[in-house]
Amino acid sequence: MRGITKLFPGVRALSDVDFKVARGHIHALVGENGAGKSTLIKIISGVYPYGSYDGQMFYDGKEMKFQSIRDVEKEGIACIHQELNVVPELSVSENIFLNEKPTRFGFIDFDKMYVDSMKLLKQIGLNTEGNLTISPDEKVRNLGIGQKQMVEIAKALAKEVRLLILDEPTAALTEAEVDVLLDIVCKLRSEGVTCIYISHRLDEVMRIADEITVLRDGQTIETRKRTNLDKETMISLMVGRELTNMFPRVPHTRDELVLEIRNYCVNHPDVAGKKLIENVSLQAYRGEILGISGLMGAGRTELFTALFGAYREKGQGEILINGKPVQISSPMDALKHGFFLISEDRKKLGLNLIMSIKENTTLAALRKVSKYGVLNDDKEVNYTNQYKNNLQIATPDINSAVSCLSGGNQQKVVIAKALVCEPKIIVLDEPTRGIDVGAKYEIYKLMNLLVDQGVVVIMISSEMEEIMGMSDRIITMANGKITGEFDISEATQEILLQASVPGR
Known part of the structure; x- marks a missing residue:
């Protein structure tokens, strides 16, 4: 990728980004929330079509001008997003072959789909000597998060993937599930599959990556071999300063x-x-x-x-x-x-994603910003700006949809909503x-401040x-x-x- 620039209203998400991935390697992409990682991945995976960004993208030496996700999949590129794209009421095999089910005489060939699913599950280590950890007939709704993640990988392999993109794949996994997933990613590398791996868990990055690219503020900061980079230096490159503790x-x-x-x-x-x-x-x-x-x-x-x-x-x-x-x-x-609870699932239980930053901030304290049942917009704006500044929420406009914010800034809005309630x-x-080291540090400091405030x-x-x-x-x-x-x-x-x- 050469000179990739992507603009949104009021925001330059990417600015002249260069990014290269070698065949058969695991290349980690790291950076704070809002650094541009997800935007770059959405360009590679076809979510943002050619023409909506500036710059050039090459794959196997040829310039690509993808117009859709399907165009990308035809080239053997698959992306597994943090929010898994599975259909709970369908079986494992139906999810694996969701878009291209095998047919015979114009009808779905369920026997072939079952057999092919077993082969794919075995390929990723979930079928050993006939002991199937996941059955192709199992409903996906009965699986744990880690197992659903494996189904997504099997789905990618069914498309004969050559470049696999994993976006925060371990955010909701247990330590044991993380070990299984990382072993699978390394196994795929040994079979010639190229991987782009995005994670805020830097220990994982140091464990499996061949190369690491750091993004900051929508720009490429540096690419190094993992053997030439330690964790402390990586953090310093990500946040633009040293975090001594x-x-x-x-x-x-x-x-x-x-x-x-x-x-x-x-x-x-x-x-x-x-x-x-x-x-x-x-x-x-x-x-x-x-x-x-x-x-x-x-x-x-x-x-x-x-x-x-x-x-x-x-x-x-x-x-x-x-x-x-x-x-x-x-x-x-x-x-x-x-008594206020900040849920572990900020998108499902902590925020209303179709509402603005301002509306989310005051949502739990409407009595403080209203009189006789009528909202006072000036009070809403004052409260929101106060906590926007105190928590350093990065946004050009408090009336923007909260869904447009990075994960770390969304978490700050959830905390702001709590603090308005005193x-x-x-x-x-x-x-x-699911948030970066810089945003983590700010939240830790806020926790100390809350303790000091009683x-x-x-x-x-x-x-x-x-x-x-x-x-x-x-x-x-x-x-x-x-x-x-x-x-x-x-x-x-x-x-x-x-x-x-x-x-x-």
Whole structure:
């Protein structure tokens, strides 16, 4: 790619970008949110057709002027996006051959589709000596996120892919699933498939990439062989400055008890008689960051979603705020008591993507920006600009759709929405998932600021480094129960992992 420039109204997303990928290599593309990675990938994958950008793109030595995604797929290029494109109600084999089902005498040949699916699943390591981890007949809705990711890879291989683009493929995977996926990507490289790999998890990049290109502010900063680049230098190139400490730990002093949970239980929504959360008791104090650690499925998200009144099964047990029992049956009740939950899925549960940045910012506090049921636009603008500046939300216009923002800036809008409500207790569920190192650092600093302002901060995270780097006290969970509580001075990754393993 030579001299690629892409403009949007009021924004230059890419500016004279050069990008080269060698055949049979894994080439990592890294940069902060808003650096231009997704825009560049959308040009390669045909989402933005030729003519909507300036510059030239060459593939196998020939200039390409793709007009559609189908044009790209004909050349053996496939892109697996962070938001997976699977049809839940169809089977694995039907998803793999979604666009080009094998036919016989004008009818779909389901037998051939099954056999070919088995071959593809075996190719990516999901069929060993007849033991099929995923059956071609299984409905995709029954699969986990990691397995759905594998179905997407099988779908790409069915199109005889030569260039595979993976955009944040591990953002929602467990550590075990990450290992499986990375092994598959390396296996594809050994079979001659070229990969462009986009990830904010820099340890993964250092583990599998042959070359690494850094984008910043829509420009190519540098391309280096992975062997000539360390993690600290890569971060410095991405953010344009040195981050001497990824986790800005500051001394906190625990103050009075604010939130107490006693013997809290939540019934399993699908299994009668089973508890999803069982007899959980915990305390959260002003003046500390309380980390909630555990493996996927430990019940962390379900616990705090139920406490917030937003889970489909209501919890039973005592909730005390400032020593007084409270009843929380809905998010509205929680907000009245100064309790705010920032969901792990910002796009589905944290934002209304068709609304503007301004409308999302004030959405949970409409009473503060209205009188007699009529919205006051001046107040909305004032609140939004205040938090736009405080959180450094990068946008030319607060009336722009929030869907136009990068992931990190979307997360800041979700946090702004919470802060407008002036919460006493704020729960951040996976607050830095899918965002870059620079934006992570800003969110960590904000967490410290909230603690200084007297807000009780509870952070749920699957990243052990994050839990260890930001928490003052850590609670571990497994199978819907609390399995340990540790002061940061006594916690190690090994201790936390042992406490998080079910049955230990």
